[in-house]
Amino acid sequence: MTDQIIKIKLPTKTELCLVEFIHRSSEGLIQLEAFNAYGESCLHTSVSTLCNTKGIKFARETQPHINRMGGKTYFTRYWLLDDQEIAKAKALVIQCQIKRGLLSVGGSYEKTNTNPK
Numbered sequence: 001m002t003d004q005i006i007k008i009k010l011p012t013k014t015e016l017c018l019v020e021f022i023h024r025s026s027e028g029l030i031q032l033e034a035f036n037a038y039g040e041s042c043l044h045t046s047v048s049t050l051c052n053t054k055g056i057k058f059a060r061e062t063q064p065h066i067n068r069m070g071g072k073t074y075f076t077r078y079w080l081l082d083d084q085e086i087a088k089a090k091a092l093v094i095q096c097q098i099k100r101g102l103l104s105v106g107g108s109y110e111k112t113n114t115n116p117k
Helices: 013-027 032-040 043-054 083-099
Strands: 057-065 073-080
Touching: 013 032, 013 043, 013 073, 013 083, 032 043, 032 073, 043 057, 043 073, 073 083
Parallel strands: none
Antiparallel strands: 057 073
């Protein structure tokens, strides 16, 4: 019997971003949370790219944040607009997972499938 080694590519930034948005649902993300969750340094760019190239719509809300020195700064909280956008995001995650060899065609979305072991 021959053992086959299947090489699975790591998830893309797009996939990681979408999985986090799906997981957080209406709570959404701000830049600081995205950095802690998956190393995102330009959340606004990722959201813009998903809107402009993939047609995924986000809701936005500006939120104050108190920095280490006690000053106030503002971040934009983004979340997937509605159930239709969540479904589109899940479909895109599935496409990403198929493309990197994690799922076969006809697979379904699962958050646990984003990181190969």
